[in-house]
Amino acid sequence: MNLLSLFFVFEDIHSNLFIDIALLVTIGIIGGKLAELAHLPRVTGYIIIGMIFGPNLLNLFNAEIIADFKALKILGLGFIGYNVGLEVNFKMLKYNRNEVLFVTLFQALFTFFLVGGTILLVVNEFAWTYALIFGAIASVTTPAPIVACIRSYHTKGRLTQLLCPMIALDDVFGVILFALVLPISVYLAGHTGQEMTFGILLGEPLLEIGLSILIGGIIGFAVEWLLTYFNKGDAITIFLIIVVGLLFGIGFSYMFETSTILLPMMIGTVLSNKLSFDMRDRVRRISDNLILPILLVFFTLSGAELDIAILSTLEIIGIIYVLVRVAGKLLGTLMATSILGEEAKVRKYLGPALIPQGGVAIDMAILAEIRFIQLATETGNDVYTNVGSTILTVVLGAVVLYKIFGEIIVKWAFRKANEITEDDHTSHAHLI
Template sequence: AIATATAPASTMATIRQYHARGPFVNILLQVVAFDDAICLIAFSIVIAVINASASAKLTVSDIALPLFYNLVALAIGFISGVILSKLMTPRRSEDNRLILTISLLLGIAGLCAAVDISPLLSCMLYGTTYINMTRDKELYRQVERFTPPILSLFFVVSGMNLDITSFGTLGVIGAAYFVIRIIGKYLGACLGAVMVNTSKSIRNYLGLALIPQAGVAIGLAFLGKRVLPEDLGNILLTIILSSSVLYELVGPASAKIALFYSGSIKTKQDKDLPEQKIPEEEAIPGEAPILTPELVESIKETIL
């Protein structure tokens, strides 16, 4: 279940760093949000099945209850987003806006922790509801300014839970998980793109952009350590942490490659590229020039 997750923070950082934009980026962001939501729902079901299997009896309620909890989590996120949109009046100062946002966020986390489900799904719908009701992007910029230290602290705490002595056995499993997930992501994205008949760039490069994995997976691994039997929880956490180190090394580079070859990143040469015309004496009758990403961007700039 955790293998389906993609690191949204890492993907967004790469997109912002290179000012990537275009149809490929739009689809990538939608897929990242969707597969993280699927991951959270699947994870809660798998956790319930494992705990029920440990007691040697699995019933329909063991699967239905996690689904119900996820619906409750979605309702909490939606209601919180609506409340926040109503409270964010123009007369409020930046400090008050930030306090309200964080207060509701902590309330969501507390309610979800009370029933042992991940608050990530609620938080996703919390933000989705607010931005679609208000179109207020300034709040995102305010929250983003103080998140880097919190993210750094999160990864420091994660590293403190990594047992290096277990690398001899679990490290091999982590490496296998690392390779198999990359293959699955690429083939799955390619197959899905073929099924919906998308462009060639999406078919070829979407899977590469989905390789990064860190925050969501590590958060779920910590949740698994808390709700699973101790031995299984420790194994899960070690595998995810060890593979996350590899994903942080490979993920951003693969995302950049995907963005570049899909034509989502404009290089300086692309920006300065003059209108390209084929001289009549060099043109081959009956054949059109090859539409490379660079030529497409040049044509778009000329038209617009």
């Protein structure tokens, strides 16, 4: 009887939403710490430990509990988009603007078409869906290891001059490209065999992007005005202004079914470019404290949703994504810098420095998974859930590989380009 009583007590606790949140945060912290010990990004630890405690293994968080946390996942997507926007400062384009824009767009589009085209040639089922989504995700680069090398080794030279503005623009362009192709991909998957028109395929995505930029820009300017007005306010005031602005932005994106990443990214971009240097630095510090716990919950939940059973079926598409993406970055930058007549070290080593991927790519994959789960619910066809799980699992595996080798490759590129001026004496931690 005592054991039976304990069982029912556990069931009562486990049905409590607040206890579930506490458990989720606790295991997320553990996963992040274990990942740091293994020299992996914390986000990888969050996702892996989420997989362990999710429905596939220990089932501490079953499908019903995960469904209750849907709002937290949408919140996480928005806050990560905002964080990307904070890194975009157009003043960095004051010098080398034309060169940076050309190389960024050229190599991103080249990678998109190379990865997507290869998938179209090899994959049979949902080929166009996978080609568009994986191509768009392949275009982005994570700034963290690049910024860490630049700051730690005090790199100087032409390679550094191009990389600093490129890493932010690369993510912006990738997010916009992804916002364009995701609705098309979902539509193609859900309307196989039906007649397609130009208006159907591009009308909705372009409307989503336009509304995201317009609404995000309006909210961004409103938040910037409030922050400037209360520039001498305490940290709590600044914190609340940011939170309220982001909640409105995420709420509007959900209401109007616009991009959950792009709209908040516009808010962050406006703040990054309109605020004074001191205020921008203050907002960034406060935002980091706000975003970290949300990232923890967001990625741990996403890991719990992963279907481990599909891992054994991902050999071909996973290999294509990892290897062809690297080829796209290397060849795309080589061609672009050759057209511009850049010096030899830039032509050789800019591509390797753009190989790492991280949180933004995972963010896109999770948004794709959410859209395909919604499609599965609307159509009653669980195969769409597997499509979303496949996208997330491939990107997660690729990010782990890129993390293991990415920082080594970036450091090698700077060293071969003779732009490392000092040894690493700087301790650094990455937000994602």
